[in-house]
Amino acid sequence: MKFSVPREALLKPLxxxxxVVERRQxxxxxxxxxxxxxxxxxxxxxxxxxxxxxxxxQLPEAGESGxxxxxxxxxxxxxxxxxxxxxxxxxxxxxxxxxKSGRSRFTLSxxxxxxxxxxxxxxxxxxxxxxxxxxKRLIDRTGFAMAQQDVRYYLNGMLWEVxxxxxxxxxxxxxxxxxxxxxxxxxxxDVTQAILPRKGVVELxxxxxxxxxxxxxxxxxxxxxxxxxxxxxxxxxxxxxxxxERVLPKGGNKEVFGDRNxxxxxxxxxxxxSNEKYRGVRLLLTDGQLTIVANNPEQEEAxxxxxxxxxxxxxxxxxxxxxxxxxxxxxxxxxxxxxxxxSNSSALLEEPEGGDSVYVVMPMRL
Amino acid sequence: MTRKIIHVDADCFxxxxxxxxxxxxxGRPMAVGGDPGxxxxxxxxxxxxxxxxxxxxxxxALALRHCPSLLIVPHNMEKYRExxxxxxNIFCDYTDLVxxxxxxxxxxxxxxxxxxxxxxxxMAEEIRARIAQALEITVSAGVAPNKFLAKVASDWxxxxxxxxxxxxxxxxxxxxLPVERISGVGRVxxxxxxxLEIHTCGDLRRYSQFELSEAFGSFGPRLHELCRGVxxxxxxxxxxxxxxxxxxxxxxxxxxxxxxxxQVPELLAKLSKRLLGLDDDYLVVKAFVKVKFDxxxxxxxxxxxxxADVEDYQQLLEEAFGRSERPVRLLGLGVRxxxxxxxxxxxxxxxxxxxxxx
Numbered sequence: 001m002k003f004s005v006p007r008e009a010l011l012k013p014l015x016x017x018x019x020v021v022e023r024r025q026x027x028x029x030x031x032x033x034x035x036x037x038x039x040x041x042x043x044x045x046x047x048x049x050x051x052x053x054x055x056x057x058q059l060p061e062a063g064e065s066g067x068x069x070x071x072x073x074x075x076x077x078x079x080x081x082x083x084x085x086x087x088x089x090x091x092x093x094x095x096x097x098x099x100k101s102g103r104s105r106f107t108l109s110x111x112x113x114x115x116x117x118x119x120x121x122x123x124x125x126x127x128x129x130x131x132x133x134x135x136k137r138l139i140d141r142t143g144f145a146m147a148q149q150d151v152r153y154y155l156n157g158m159l160w161e162v163x164x165x166x167x168x169x170x171x172x173x174x175x176x177x178x179x180x181x182x183x184x185x186x187x188x189x190d191v192t193q194a195i196l197p198r199k200g201v202v203e204l205x206x207x208x209x210x211x212x213x214x215x216x217x218x219x220x221x222x223x224x225x226x227x228x229x230x231x232x233x234x235x236x237x238x239x240x241x242x243x244x245e246r247v248l249p250k251g252g253n254k255e256v257f258g259d260r261n262x263x264x265x266x267x268x269x270x271x272x273x274s275n276e277k278y279r280g281v282r283l284l285l286t287d288g289q290l291t292i293v294a295n296n297p298e299q300e301e302a303x304x305x306x307x308x309x310x311x312x313x314x315x316x317x318x319x320x321x322x323x324x325x326x327x328x329x330x331x332x333x334x335x336x337x338x339x340x341x342x343s344n345s346s347a348l349l350e351e352p353e354g355g356d357s358v359y360v361v362m363p364m365r366l
Numbered sequence: 367m368t369r370k371i372i373h374v375d376a377d378c379f380x381x382x383x384x385x386x387x388x389x390x391x392x393g394r395p396m397a398v399g400g401d402p403g404x405x406x407x408x409x410x411x412x413x414x415x416x417x418x419x420x421x422x423x424x425x426x427a428l429a430l431r432h433c434p435s436l437l438i439v440p441h442n443m444e445k446y447r448e449x450x451x452x453x454x455n456i457f458c459d460y461t462d463l464v465x466x467x468x469x470x471x472x473x474x475x476x477x478x479x480x481x482x483x484x485x486x487x488x489m490a491e492e493i494r495a496r497i498a499q500a501l502e503i504t505v506s507a508g509v510a511p512n513k514f515l516a517k518v519a520s521d522w523x524x525x526x527x528x529x530x531x532x533x534x535x536x537x538x539x540x541x542x543l544p545v546e547r548i549s550g551v552g553r554v555x556x557x558x559x560x561x562l563e564i565h566t567c568g569d570l571r572r573y574s575q576f577e578l579s580e581a582f583g584s585f586g587p588r589l590h591e592l593c594r595g596v597x598x599x600x601x602x603x604x605x606x607x608x609x610x611x612x613x614x615x616x617x618x619x620x621x622x623x624x625x626x627x628x629q630v631p632e633l634l635a636k637l638s639k640r641l642l643g644l645d646d647d648y649l650v651v652k653a654f655v656k657v658k659f660d661x662x663x664x665x666x667x668x669x670x671x672x673x674a675d676v677e678d679y680q681q682l683l684e685e686a687f688g689r690s691e692r693p694v695r696l697l698g699l700g701v702r703x704x705x706x707x708x709x710x711x712x713x714x715x716x717x718x719x720x721x722x723x724x
Contacts, residue, residue, distance in 0.1 A: 174716040247717045280712030284670060295649060295704065316670035318712050344715070364712035
């Protein structure tokens with residue numbers, strides 16, 4: 001194998017592929033990236049057996065075809081530390097890769113391409129295409145609410161639900177829930193659910209930054225998302241996602257409209273003096289005003305008053321302020337609508353009209 | 367004023383409870399603790415086991431090597447907690463100032479208690495007898511003018527003992543007290559003291575506070591006090607308040623709302639006075655009123671975020687009175703707190719509580 005590639009064409013795809021590679025692996029070859037050259041088409045693959053990313057790079061001119069694997073981390077570090085305008089010349093000699101660029105020269109160990117594992121794929125049951133931006137938005141709007149290392153393993157990921165004409169993403173850690181729904185052209189009579197593992201969601205989001213379409217294939221045990229330059233494949237979490245519809249509050253009779261930015265900043269300031277571990281703040285809702293109070297064990301106190309559009313009964317309710325910060329941070333509208341009922345019931349937060357996302361936050365008992 | 371402190375300490379508490387409930391465990395070495403095969407440790411053992419060198423916190427496997435016939439039974443915390451509650455209820459008959467140190471150990475400040483003509487010794491005797499009767503276990507007690515000495519005293523004649531250190535006896539008692547008896551002096555500190563020819567508290571008294579600080583760091587000033595039998599630490603009740611209220615039953619029923627409202631300032635003054643007596647770690651989060659009517663029905667109304675001032679209470683009272691519109695025999699005003707010391711004043715609720723796994 002022999003080829004030349006400009007650093008700027010290689011670095012970003014290589015970093016994305018290497019991002020999947022775990023620092024500690026069970027198999028030595030999992031520390032490597034698979035490099036395959038077919039004429040002027042270079043492809044690179046990284047995997048941790050759960051998630052696999054393939055990146056395709058078009059070379060300026062054809063090289064000598066071949067395939068091998070090299071240590072991912074080291075290749076990234078070398079590539080990154082070369083000058084911006086460098087051109088990298090790869091060649092293979094006695095099971096080693098010689099990498100030359102200007103007056104730099106590196107010899108890297110290799111492992112045979114045959115040892116490199118594939119993420120196993122079953123047949124795809126459902127296929128559709130949509131805008132990259134739609135997928136990116138679904139993840140951006142909900143990803144923060146995914147659980148992390150929860151014993152309820154099916155919460156450590158993101159639910160994708162496909163039905164006629166729409167794709168919906170739902171994430172929850174049991175304390176708050178985020179849901180975003182986008183219209184996509186998919187034709188199906190069924191409702192298909194799949195749970196993407198947390199790591200897969202994070203890596204997928206990194207791939208999606210451009211315009212153009214993605215092709216999505218959903219199987220019983222895996223999902224594949226392909227753009228022009230990348231193919232992302234991930235195993236699905238084998239489990240049943242909780243019935244999220246049941247979590248969406250229905251009976252809220254207290255509708256509050258407030259300036260999103262003002263609220264976000266007020267939450268941010270009160271958070272400073274909330275209990276570092278529990279993050280609790282008290283919200284006192286009265287006509288036209290929301291008062292936010294935080295106390296900590298050092299007996300310090302923060303109080304913020306925010307003017308809101310509300311008339312009705314007084315309500316005092318406790319929340320983990322981080323959850324409120326997350327929601328007011330991810331929404332983009334000028335105003336935010338909060339629907340509450342009582343101090344033991346969850347709050348619904350959303351954009352006042354025409355939004356594609358809803359957020360549910362469970363209170364803290366005072 | 368000289369204080370009267372009682373320290374009560376149950377004798378091999380967990381083991382005693384197990385022996386009480388299972389006679390087969392009596393008269394032989396036994397312990398309550400973890401499985402020796404699973405790196406368990408001994409929590410408590412009876413005196414028969416102690417004779418073999420078995421100690422609390424010793425690895426169960428090691429305990430079995432010291433005493434091959436040792437029978438180790440598993441914990442039954444629910445039972446111990448129940449017994450502990452019984453003891454605590456008995457303590458509370460003598461004083462509100464009860465500071466539990468663990469399930470089986472507590473300090474009582476009985477300085478203000480008038481029972482037995484204020485004799486702490488007789489109170490301690492009675493407490494021991496009542497616990498023996500109620501729980502069929504023995505406890506040891508120490509009576510002294512402070513916590514340090516009360517604890518030393520309860521350990522002085524264990525098991526089933528009572529030791530009293532009267533104020534006039536303190537000086538002589540402490541002078542001959544071996545330094546190992548001072549809580550906070552462990553093996554290493556004791557060895558260091560022995561190298562300096564310090565064996566008793568009397569020996570410690572030869573050193574100035576400065577010299578003790580040089581030798582024992584921040585423990586120095588405390589040692590300087592303890593070796594003279596001085597310990598001013600108060601008995602701190604760990605029972606934290608959730609609310610505070612005052613109420614008054616009127617000799618004649620209040621027939622109108624106006625009459626009720628007129629009582630608010632006086633009641634509030636009483637409440638404010640009681641509030642001043644609390645430490646600063648309570649934060650008032652709610653105000654409430656309690657109204658008992660002439661038919662003995664009662665209602666309470668509370669609201670968060672109030673200032674707990676006269677207007678707030680009058681507003682609450684007006685609403686509460688409106689619920690029945692009857693003559694009122696009793697009025698109460700109160701506040702609810704968040705205890706800033708507890709830190710757990712918030713509990714996060716979960717969507718899926720109780721459905722851990724599908």
